[in-house]
Amino acid sequence: MGQLIKADMRDLAAESRQYLTFTLGGEQFAVGTLCVKEIIEYGQVTAIPMMPPSIRGVINLRGAVVPVIDLGARFGGPVTAVGRRTCIVILEVQHAEGRQVLGVVVDAVNEVLEIAPADIEPPPAFGTHIRTDFILGMGKVGGRFVILLDIGRVLSVDELADLASAAQHADEQP
Amino acid sequence: MNLDDALHTFIAESLELLQQMEEALLHIEQAPDDPDTINAIFRAAHTIKGSAGLFGLDGIVAFTHVAESVLDLVRAGRLHFTEELAALFLQVCDHIGVLVKRAAEHREPEDSVRQNGTHLLEWLNGLLDDDPARDATAQPPATCPAETTANVERAADTVGTDHWHISLRFGQDLLRNGMDPLAFVRYLATLGRVQHIVTLTDSLPGADDMDPESCYLGFEIAFRSDADKATLEDVFEFVRDDSLIRILPPHSRTAEYQQLIQALPEDDMRLGEILVRCGTLTEAELAEVLRSQAHDVPAAPVGQLLVEQGIVHPPVVEAALKKQQQAKENRQAANNLIRVDAGKLDQLIDLIGELIIAGAGASLVAQRAGNGELMEATALLSRLVEEVRDSALTLRMVQIGSTFNRFQRVVRDVAKELGKDIRLDISGGETELDKTLVEKIGDPLTHLVRNAMDHGIEPAEARLARGKPAQGLLRLNAYHESGSIVIEVADDGGGLNRERILRKAIERSLVAEGAALSDAEILNLIFEPGFSTAEQISNLSGRGVGMDVVKRNIAALRGSIELDSTEGLGTTVRIRLPLTLAIIDGFLVGVGNAAYVVPQDLVVECIELDCEGGHDYLNLRGEVLPFIRLRNLFDIEGAPPRRQNVVIVQFGGLRAGLVVDQLMGEFQTVIKPLGKVFGRIRGIGGFTILGSGEVALILDVAGLIQHLASQRHEAHPHTFLKESL
Known part of the structure; x- marks a missing residue:
């Protein structure tokens, strides 16, 4: 993982990259387009019993079962309410044993932007609502900041698995 | 096929052969001297050596060659498969296995492996040196300067034509293929008596042109045996393809000898003399043969002679043909097996899984549309898909026998x-x-x-x-x-x-x-x-x-x-x-808005829940049956409907009920694994996709029951589970 991040940073420094920006809880976030597979309308999420709020459930993506993560809850906020523009962004993350496709629930998808490395600031030590290790950097777009997410960290498969099994044990032993 | 692919095939085959060899060796401990088993061992060693030669794996060839030579002694009956020998060969077998695996990894064997190999070789060579007959036969006949005739056990009363006549002209590559011409003669001697043998060196070129690695020899053998022609032909099984072999049964007609003489490359008169010397023909008979040949204008081509040769002696020919047919069938049976990449099979089964889901979707639509014709068509379709699924799954099925047989060795050791x-x-x-x-x-x-x-x-x-x-x-x-x-x-x-x-x-x-x-x-x-x-x-x-x-x-x-x-x-x-990890027959149940699948094999029956009060057990025909309320367990919101159902499941010796809202019937379903994120949760065995496209959870009934049982164990050891009868 460490290497991956380093590689990401190097890429970041080398040339401007494209980012997909989306809104969640009134804030702007962005992820590199390379890991975005597709964006689908929110619907038909099957909830899994005894799961923490950050794991919303699973969807059928053309025959494959894909876990859906509630980013809002994952960042420590409330569960994302489903509205007219709610979407699921399908992302592919790399982990130790291969790739995992995951979906994240967002309030709205905005646009694809090109952000030059010069316009990316390092993440602040505090002040954001989310864990700093989730943040790759702060991109300046039109005088505002968008939070560039480190998807490998946010959707760390090991961490999610821990969350899932821990929640279940807590649930079963009240 | 590039060389690497071929090497993979070689390795897979060799390991399979070694497996067979090991099984045969374990078998021989119980039944020593069984010729079929000995042959199987020999053949395995021989095939591995031959294939290894193709890939230039000299280490394997050299080692296997010595092992094969010892096996040859066993085949000739000069060495017996004692327990020690079988144990030694099990080690030999393991060693070849290690060598093959190293070849697979493109690595040189480690020193310990080499030492082991040297040690085994000393042992094997020791066996070869101990062989009493070896000294007599150690000199390869190729070094004989001239035609040699030898009287092997000539008995006065056997002169006549009541013996077999075998003409051998070995292919030039015989020695290179790791074969010893004498080995055949020796082996032949185990089936009967070699009455007379003439070694032909006619095709031996001058010393300058001679390649010492080529075989230029031929034999004419008068052979007395009760064996049938098929058995004799089997002796030459390994060289049949590139050698000229003629086997004439006793009392063959002169015409056959005539054809024999024509078919063989040597001069007719000379051959005739050899036949006489072997005692196969008398002078008079030879004269008859040669005379009738003179009448034949011009000599028929060899190919045709070969055909005619088959017509003369019907019973023998029939047996030979049958044998040939059998060999062919065996070969065909072997050819009917194809190696398929397991990945391709998985892909096929995945696709069939999709097909089943799509089929279920179509049936659902047909039902909703209420179109009878359409429903009939989808029913037919799903039946066919089901059959396709079953036969696709059998592709992945293997018999457990080979796994079991491996334990013969484990148990022995x-x-x-x-x-x-x-x-x-x-x-x-x-x-x-x-x-x-x-x-x-x-x-x-x-x-x-x-x-x-x-x-x-x-x-x-x-x-x-x-x-x-x-x-x-x-x-x-x-x-x-x-x-x-x-x-x-x-x-x-x-x-x-x-x-x-x-x-x-x-x-x-x-x-x-x-x-x-x-x-x-x-x-x-x-x-x-x-x-x-x-x-x-x-x-x-x-x-x-x-x-x-x-x-x-x-x-x-x-x-x-x-x-x-x-x-x-x-x-x-x-x-x-x-039976399989991919597809199961499921029983679909609903709780609230969610659908769950219970593996059909586990469902015993379904009854309506009519139980008042807070306890979680019911009376099933006089038996106490504990149950789980899925609604409570899974924290599903909403009030339960007026009518609830109990699905009674049995797993191993345990029986329990699952309380659900609705029973939605049987449903063939593809198991989608939980994946990394959900891999460690309990009570859920996997996902599946319903006809509507929605994801449903497959309940891991055993996990659910066991988990709950262990949890309540401390508090009330006996209220939750009941040992079924």
């Missing part, structure tokens, strides 16, 4: 190591199960087998004292039972001592002191993690070493394990596994 006499009895080897399961079941089985031999079966004295035969018996058995495969590992040893287990479990605070446990519950304690440690107390202890690991491995395959033990009489461990 471990028994020797322990100094016990133990026989392995295998049954149900033809039972089929999924290839992935076969691969994964090996380790747990080995563990159980070793355990049974080490701790289950008592030493011979103890057995005799208990009035049991000194030889211990270990049984491996497999059979199908209600959609699962059951594998049994049974021993006739001392069995498990329940009191001792209980005492130990209390010692390790796995159970509360004074807890009332059923027999089965006590036995199952040995699967608890931390039940046993390395500390050895009695013949019982150690049985638990790693048993929790075995149980976990089996559970990972969606299987279960149970124990059955009678003290003093033995223990049976029963492993129950699903």
Whole structure:
């Protein structure tokens, strides 16, 4: 993982990259387009019993079962309410044993932007609502900041698995 | 096919052959001197050597060649397959295996392997040197400067034509292929008596042109034997393709000899003389043969002669043809098997999974549309898809026999190591199960087998004292039972001592002191993690070493394990596994808005819930049946409907009810694995996709029951589970 991040940073420094920006809880976030597979309308999420709020459930993506993560809850906020523009962004993350496709629930998808490395600031030590290790950097777009997410960290498969099994044990032993 | 692919094939084949060789070697310990088995061993070694030669794997060729030479002695009956020899060859077999594996990894064998090889070679060469007949035959005939004739056991009363005549002209590559011309003659001698043999050196070129690695020899052999032509032809099986071999039965007609003489490359007159010298023909007969030949204008082409040769002696020809046909069929049967990349099969099964989901979707639409014709069409379609699924799944099915047979070796080795006499009895080897399961079941089985031999079966004295035969018996058995495969590992040893287990479990605070446990519950304690440690107390202890690991491995395959033990009489461990990991027949139930799938094999019956009050058990025809309210367990919101149903499930020996809102019927379903994120959660076995495209959860009933049972165990040991009858 460490290497991956380093590689990401190097890429970041080398040339401007494209980012997909989306809104969640009134804030702007962005992820590199390379890991975005597709964006689908929110619907038909099957909830899994005894799961923490950050794991919303699973969807059928053309025959494959894909876990859906509630980013809002994952960042420590409330569960994302489903509205007219709610979407699921399908992302592919790399982990130790291969790739995992995951979906994240967002309030709205905005646009694809090109952000030059010069316009990316390092993440602040505090002040954001989310864990700093989730943040790759702060991109300046039109005088505002968008939070560039480190998807490998946010959707760390090991961490999610821990969350899932821990929640279940807590649930079963009240 | 590039060389690497070919090498893979070679390695796969060699390992298979070694497996066969090992089986034959283990078999020969029971039935020494069985020619079929000896031939099988020889053939395996020979084929590996030949193929290794193609790839220039000289290490394997050199080693296997020596082994093959020793086997050749056995084949010739000059060496007997004693137990030591079989044991030696098992090591040889292992060593070749190591060499092949190193070749697969493109690595040179390590020093330890080399040393082992040298050691084995010394041993093998020692056997070769001890052979009394070797000195006499050590000189290859190729060095003979002129035609040699030798009288081998000529008996005065046998002159005449009542013997076979065999003409051999070996191919030039014979020696390069690792064959020894004399080996054939020697082997022939085991089938009868070589009355006379003439070595032909006519095709031997001058010393300058001669390639010492080529074979230029031919033999004319007068041979007395009761064997039939097919057997004699079998002798030359390995060289049939590139050598000229003619076998004439006794009392053949002169025309046949005439054809023989024509077919052979040497001068007719000279051949005739040789035939006379062999005693095959008399002078008068030869004259007759040559005379009739003169009448034939012009000599028919060899090919046609070969055909005609077949017409003359009907019974012999028929037998030969039949034999040939058989050989051909055998070859065809072998050709009918194709190696397929397991990945391709998986892909096919995935696709069929999609097809099933799509088919279910179509049926749903048809039902909604209420179009009779359409419904009929989709019903037909789903039946066909079901058949396609079944046959696709059988592609992945393999018999468990080969896995079982591997234990012959394990049992033999471990028994020797322990100094016990133990026989392995295998049954149900033809039972089929999924290839992935076969691969994964090996380790747990080995563990159980070793355990049974080490701790289950008592030493011979103890057995005799208990009035049991000194030889211990270990049984491996497999059979199908209600959609699962059951594998049994049974021993006739001392069995498990329940009191001792209980005492130990209390010692390790796995159970509360004074807890009332059923027999089965006590036995199952040995699967608890931390039940046993390395500390050895009695013949019982150690049985638990790693048993929790075995149980976990089996559970990972969606299987279960149970124990059955009678003290003093033995223990049976029963492993129950699903037939396949890919597709199951499910029973769809609904709770609130969610749908869940219960594996159909586990569902016994469904009844309506009519129970008041807060307790979680009901009266099922006089039997207490505990149940789980899925709504409560899964925290599903909303009030339960007025009518609720109970799905009664049975798993292994346990029976329980699941309370659900709706019963939605049977449903064929593809299991989608939980994946990394959900891999560790319990109570859910996987996902599946419904016809509507929605994802449903497959309940892991066993996990659910066991988990809940263990949880409530401390509080109320007996209210939750009931041992079924």
